[in-house]
Amino acid sequence: MKLTILTAISGLAVLVFIFELVRRRQLREKYAVLWGVVGIVVIPLALFPSVLNPLSRAIGVASGVSLVLFLAVVFLLVVCIHLSWEVSRLEEETRTLAEDIALLRTELRERVNQ
Amino acid sequence: MINGKRVLIVIPAWNEEASVADVVREVRGELPGVGVLVVDDGSKDRTHEMAAQAGATVARLPYNLGVGGAMRLGYRYGYENHYDVVIQIDADGQHDPRYVPKLVDALDDADFVIGARFAGEGDYNVHGPRKWAMTLLSIALSRMAHAKLTDTTSGFRAANRRTVELFAHWYPVEYLGDTIEVLVRLLRNEYRIVQVPVTMRPRQAGTPSHSPIKSTVYLARAALIFCLSMVRK
Numbered sequence: 001m002k003l004t005i006l007t008a009i010s011g012l013a014v015l016v017f018i019f020e021l022v023r024r025r026q027l028r029e030k031y032a033v034l035w036g037v038v039g040i041v042v043i044p045l046a047l048f049p050s051v052l053n054p055l056s057r058a059i060g061v062a063s064g065v066s067l068v069l070f071l072a073v074v075f076l077l078v079v080c081i082h083l084s085w086e087v088s089r090l091e092e093e094t095r096t097l098a099e100d101i102a103l104l105r106t107e108l109r110e111r112v113n114q
Numbered sequence: 115m116i117n118g119k120r121v122l123i124v125i126p127a128w129n130e131e132a133s134v135a136d137v138v139r140e141v142r143g144e145l146p147g148v149g150v151l152v153v154d155d156g157s158k159d160r161t162h163e164m165a166a167q168a169g170a171t172v173a174r175l176p177y178n179l180g181v182g183g184a185m186r187l188g189y190r191y192g193y194e195n196h197y198d199v200v201i202q203i204d205a206d207g208q209h210d211p212r213y214v215p216k217l218v219d220a221l222d223d224a225d226f227v228i229g230a231r232f233a234g235e236g237d238y239n240v241h242g243p244r245k246w247a248m249t250l251l252s253i254a255l256s257r258m259a260h261a262k263l264t265d266t267t268s269g270f271r272a273a274n275r276r277t278v279e280l281f282a283h284w285y286p287v288e289y290l291g292d293t294i295e296v297l298v299r300l301l302r303n304e305y306r307i308v309q310v311p312v313t314m315r316p317r318q319a320g321t322p323s324h325s326p327i328k329s330t331v332y333l334a335r336a337a338l339i340f341c342l343s344m345v346r347k
Contacts, residue, residue, distance in 0.1 A: 095179060095183055095287060098175050098176050098177065098179065099175070099183075099186065099187045099190060101176055102153075102173040102174055102175050102176070102187055103173060103187070103190065103191060105173070105174060106171060106172065106173040106174075106191070109172075110171065
């Protein structure tokens, strides 16, 4: 019983934290939605962990808690891959911007010298 | 103008204040009438001042991108300023600009020309995994090119207008991507690559690493880049 309260409070804390970040315009909406949905799914599961038992039994996992843990790991892995992808894209974008700045400065200098 | 073509020499330089001015002066002395662009790749020293004083056009990147990043900037500059040929020369003085007309002539029937060390001559001695990597690469790329390519990692290379156009939009920034992946992509898209023998001079600064661990890592990275570039779109 104590464990369910702990996890529910954690889920709630995450929700509040996400909301606060969005309110301060520190987090883009697409990420806020993602983590908000996670929080909303986690809180009822934390309070009533047995609701997943029928589903987990149907697919051959011993308990609902194991299923949640497994899904959480997969989900976090996917999020990490997504972030690596975003960083790669951002690096490519900053690279193009750096080139643009260098070209503009060169052009400016050539015109001043003429 | 060389052989009726507008030629741009691009010199990527990162903290090369000791040698870049001499290289620029030598290029301008040997090759009057070519454009000289030094790409200062986020240097912390006075590279850009030395290059500008020696008479080069200087493009300064705000932070270090690596040779590949500097070269795409060079190709973009060449493309936007309507050069017919862009030639890469290292800032450390190991490439002799007197070979440039030979490279330009070779572009008559090729899209990309590599200035390659003679077998043995002007060699810096490489051993072990680094040597194997270079041998394997030259075998694989020669077969793809239907031409002998012995020095695939040479930084002395010439591109015609068609290749410059490609490189202005696409040029890998990763380590070794600028040498290996570039060649693979050109060959897979039916660009013609040939090599021209040149004598390299000893570098004015810096030596390749001989540590066995580093050269094994080099072999692994080269193999990875090669395999990736074979399957990439």
